[in-house]
Amino acid sequence: GAVVSQHPSWVICKSGTSVKIECRSLDFQATTMFWYRQFPKQSLMLMATSNEGSKATYEQGVEKDKFLINHASLTLSTLTVTSAHPEDSSFYICSATPRRFSPNTIYFGEGSWLTVV
Amino acid sequence: RKEVEQDPGPFNVPEGATVAFNCTYSNSASQSFFWYRQDCRKEPKLLMSVYSSGNEDGRFTAQLNRASQYISLLIRDSKLSDSATYLCVVNIVTKTSYDKVIFGPGTSLSVIP
Numbered sequence: 001g002a003v004v005s006q007h008p009s010w011v012i013c014k015s016g017t018s019v020k021i022e023c024r025s026l027d028f029q030a031t032t033m034f035w036y037r038q039f040p041k042q043s044l045m046l047m048a049t050s051n052e053g054s055k056a057t058y059e060q061g062v063e064k065d066k067f068l069i070n071h072a073s074l075t076l077s078t079l080t081v082t083s084a085h086p087e088d089s090s091f092y093i094c095s096a097t098p099r100r101f102s103p104n105t106i107y108f109g110e111g112s113w114l115t116v117v
Numbered sequence: 118r119k120e121v122e123q124d125p126g127p128f129n130v131p132e133g134a135t136v137a138f139n140c141t142y143s144n145s146a147s148q149s150f151f152w153y154r155q156d157c158r159k160e161p162k163l164l165m166s167v168y169s170s171g172n173e174d175g176r177f178t179a180q181l182n183r184a185s186q187y188i189s190l191l192i193r194d195s196k197l198s199d200s201a202t203y204l205c206v207v208n209i210v211t212k213t214s215y216d217k218v219i220f221g222p223g224t225s226l227s228v229i230p
Contacts, residue, residue: 106151
């Protein structure tokens, strides 16, 4: 079946540095990918929708200059947390929808745990 | 008002009990509905889709009431392995070329021996 791979699974970085998280669809083309953030004991919050070949659409309250999203190909979207601070520590997870399948099909990556120290 | 709301929980039930989760959504453009299960520190996994006619998968029954914008999940004969957070998920049709997938806050279930 369709698989979405996310990398890295765990990352620890120093405050002020930038971290890139990759989301790859392994056996299907994903015109749209979604990025979510989840703080402990809270639900997944949609951050942005990543569209191949165009700018990402950010949800209200999400800083687009801080969370850079690039969807350069049909199989890869990246989220870069710029100038990370401890409050950015969270579980980041992507999801993707295959182009030719039902739009109701959602596949998740394994998620990335970010700790900023 | 949040787009998707759920019972706050947590639910602590004994093995074998029947438990019901409720979910409401506010956006009338919501088109598709799902229940996901999320174990601690893991990605969510699809439990079942929810159809207007209601659908059942083993011990799990999902119901949708579009008029009331209400979704439910019933778990019968609870097992210890059912302990998890249950997320109500709504797919919203937008004016752009993509849909938005919105998660409810989740309801935590602990099944006790």
